[in-house]
Every structure is written in C-alpha cells, then in structure tokens.
Amino acid sequence: MIELIYLSIPLSIMSILITGVAGFIGINFLEYYFNTYPEEQIIGLDKFTYAADKKGLKKIMIENKDRLEFIKGDLQNFELLDYIFTKYDIKSVVNFAAETHVDNSIEEPKIFAETNILGVLNLLTVAKKYWLINQKWLEGARFVQISTDEVYGSLERVGLFTEDSPLDPHSPYSASKASGDLMVKAFVDTYEFPGMITRCSNNYGSHQHLEKLIPKIISRAINHQPIPIYGDGKQIRDWLYVQDHCKAIDMVHKNGTLGDIYNIGGNNEWNNISLTKKLLQILSQKLDDPMINETLIEHVSDRLGHDRRYGIDSTKIRNKLGWQAETSFDVGLNQTVDWYLKKFDDKPPH
Numbered sequence: 001m002i003e004l005i006y007l008s009i010p011l012s013i014m015s016i017l018i019t020g021v022a023g024f025i026g027i028n029f030l031e032y033y034f035n036t037y038p039e040e041q042i043i044g045l046d047k048f049t050y051a052a053d054k055k056g057l058k059k060i061m062i063e064n065k066d067r068l069e070f071i072k073g074d075l076q077n078f079e080l081l082d083y084i085f086t087k088y089d090i091k092s093v094v095n096f097a098a099e100t101h102v103d104n105s106i107e108e109p110k111i112f113a114e115t116n117i118l119g120v121l122n123l124l125t126v127a128k129k130y131w132l133i134n135q136k137w138l139e140g141a142r143f144v145q146i147s148t149d150e151v152y153g154s155l156e157r158v159g160l161f162t163e164d165s166p167l168d169p170h171s172p173y174s175a176s177k178a179s180g181d182l183m184v185k186a187f188v189d190t191y192e193f194p195g196m197i198t199r200c201s202n203n204y205g206s207h208q209h210l211e212k213l214i215p216k217i218i219s220r221a222i223n224h225q226p227i228p229i230y231g232d233g234k235q236i237r238d239w240l241y242v243q244d245h246c247k248a249i250d251m252v253h254k255n256g257t258l259g260d261i262y263n264i265g266g267n268n269e270w271n272n273i274s275l276t277k278k279l280l281q282i283l284s285q286k287l288d289d290p291m292i293n294e295t296l297i298e299h300v301s302d303r304l305g306h307d308r309r310y311g312i313d314s315t316k317i318r319n320k321l322g323w324q325a326e327t328s329f330d331v332g333l334n335q336t337v338d339w340y341l342k343k344f345d346d347k348p349p350h
C-alpha cells in the first residue's frame with residue numbers, strides 16, 4: 001500500500017530523499033536544510049513510528065510551503081521505495097530512518113534488525129537499481145548512512161575511537177546499526193556504490209522523543225516526578241548539539257569522499273549524573289522553582305549490558321571537510337530547555 005500526502009511540488013526538480021524525516025535528527029536536518037538552502041526542496045519518507053514528531057513535521061511543512069513532498073511509508077516496503085525512485089528522480093539519499101531506543105532493542109530486538117539492517121539493504125538495492133546505468137554510476141549520486149558511535153562499543157576512561165577502530169557493538173540496537181553499516185560497506189566494496197557513513201555521538205536538541213535522557217529529565221523535573229538514573233549514573237556520553245550534527249551531515253553529503261566513514265563528536269563528555277544535576281539547576285533557575293533539585297534523582301537497576309563510555313575522535317572530518325562543533329553546551333542546553341518548556345506550555349507532559 002502506497003500512501004502519499006502533500007503532493008504539490010513540480011516533480012522534475014526533486015532529487016534528495018531524506019528518510020526518517022519526522023524523527024529527532026531528521027526534522028532538525030529538514031529545518032537546517034530549508035534555512036541553509038532557501039531554493040531547495042526535499043522528498044521525505046517516514047513510517048511514523050511512536051518516535052516521530054508528526055506535529056513538528058506538519059508545522060515545518062506549513063512554514064515551508066511546497067518545499068517538502070512527504071511520503072508516509074516503511075523502509076521495508078521495497079515496492080514503495082522503487083516507486084519513489086522512479087517517480088521522483090532521486091539523486092541522493094540521507095538515511096536517518098531507524099529504530100533507535102536501546103531499551104526497546106533489549107526487549108524487542110527483531111524490529112531493530114528489520115528496519116536497521118533489512119531496511120538499509122532495501123534502500124541500497126533500490127538506489128543501485130536506479131543509479132547504476134550501463135555499468136556506470138549516475139553522476140553526482142550519493143548515499144549517506146547515518147550511524148552511531150555505539151557501533152565501536154565501550155571505552156575505558158581514556159582514549160577515543162577513530163574511523164579505523166574495530167566494530168564491537170554490545171546492544172541489539174548498536175549491533176543492528178553496525179550491521180547496516182557493514183551492508184553499506186559491502187555495497188561500496190562490491191559494486192563501488194557511492195555510499196558514505198557518518199558515526200555521531202549523543203545528540204541533544206528540539207523534537208526528541210521523551211523516552212530519551214534529556215527530554216525525560218526535563219519532562220519529569222517540571223512535574224516534580226522522580227528522575228530514574230541507571231546504576232551509579234557514571235556512564236559517560238559525548239554530547240553534540242543536533243544542529244551542529246546537521247551541518248556535519250550536510251558537509252559529508254555535499255563534499256565527503258565516496259566510500260569514507262566520518263566520526264562526528266562534540267568533544268563534550270559528561271557523565272549522566274553530572275548532566276542531570278546541570279539540567280536540574282537550569283530548570284530550577286528558569287522556573288524559579290526550588291522543588292526542582294537533586295532529591296528528584298532516583299537510582300534504578302542498571303540497563304543490561306550498559307556501555308560505560310563512548311568517545312570518538314573527529315579529527316578526520318575537521319581536517320578533511322573543515323567541520324567542528326560550534327554550539328557551547330550551555331547555549332545548546334538552554335535553547336533545548338526553552339524549546340521543551342514552550343512545548344509543554346502548549347501541551348503538558350503526562
């Protein structure tokens with residue numbers, strides 16, 4: 001079944017397919033792209049899982065009338081992907097679509113394999129079908145697979161993973177993402193497919209689902225609800241503002257070397273408990289509410305197989321493409337908190 005909505009753009013001028021366009025980073029990329037390239041248009045695909053921000057996507061579509069053609073659909077639907085490539089003359093793909101919540105992957109791993117491995121294989125297969133013409137690749141064709149630092153596994157306190165570090169995923173989520181990456185690599189190595197992979201650290205910013213750490217802390221703290229923190233809370237993550245990530249993806253999409261992998265990190269490591277305390281302080285001050293404080297923190301049993309530390313080296317993307325994170329953590333966090341407070345003002349979390 002093929003379901004299309006908002007059909008209004010002249011079809012000939014479209015060429016970029018963004019999948020997972022209603023998710024956290026997909027929506028932010030859409031905003032970044034529309035702001036950076038006022039003339040360009042996009043084809044967006046999303047299955048609208050529970051993680052999608054449908055309202056957010058609709059608002060951006062209204063504000064950028066006629067610039068997005070949105071298709072509701074599943075990466076697992078090969079026939080639909082085939083239809084999209086025929087109809088819209090797709091010349092490049094940025095694949096954000098994925099199941100992304102590690103906790104869900106521990107409970108229900110199968111859907112992670114279906115979307116993050118078989119879905120990627122479908123996209124690669126269709127792209128190859130339309131881009132490899134008479135044994136020559138279509139000029140300018142590019143496929144960017146959005147992946148994660150979690151594929152490298154866990155680090156001790158020192159050291160960083162580079163693009164050459166071996167894959168060592170631990171959760172079903174990271175294993176499915178590593179498998180998707182290997183499928184892209186197999187297409188590059190076997191067919192000289194014009195693919196690239198980006199591996200990013202933890203993103204924060206607007207439009208993220210409330211199941212993820214930062215939105216969860218904000219939504220619970222403003223209601224004075226306990227904030228569950230896994231184990232001792234000393235797990236370390238490297239936080240990157242989502243709009244900085246979007247800029248890096250844009251650079252890879254436009255100027256990255258085909259076949260390459262690019263790590264994208266924030267160089268901004270925090271353990272979960274320190275991050276939680278920082279956010280509680282910001283919220284307490286903004287809302288002038290002394291009941292938002294550290295007593296809300298509740299330690300709960302640790303996540304199974306919880307990785308201790310992620311850390312990646314972004315030297316390659318800095319040297320080759322001139323990218324580096326620009327938004328300070330204080331600025332990014334304040335903007336993020338303001339965005340969620342406004343959202344909850346319109347519709348309080350329950």
Ligand SMILES: NC(=O)c1ccc[n+]([C@@H]2O[C@H](COP(=O)([O-])OP(=O)(O)OC[C@H]3O[C@@H](n4cnc5c(N)ncnc54)[C@H](O)[C@@H]3O)[C@@H](O)[C@H]2O)c1
Binds near residue numbers: 024
């Ligand atoms: N959020 C992070 O901190 C982070 C960090 C590094 C890498 N990544 C990667 O970035 C990408 C985007 O992550 P996110 O945080 O925006 O995820 P998200 O869960 O917020 O959004 C994923 C989107 O993909 C859609 N989707 C899921 N399955 C689909 C399918 N089968 N077909 C079509 N659409 C489908 C969902 O409806 C949702 O809108 C993912 O590939 C993720 O692995 C995320």
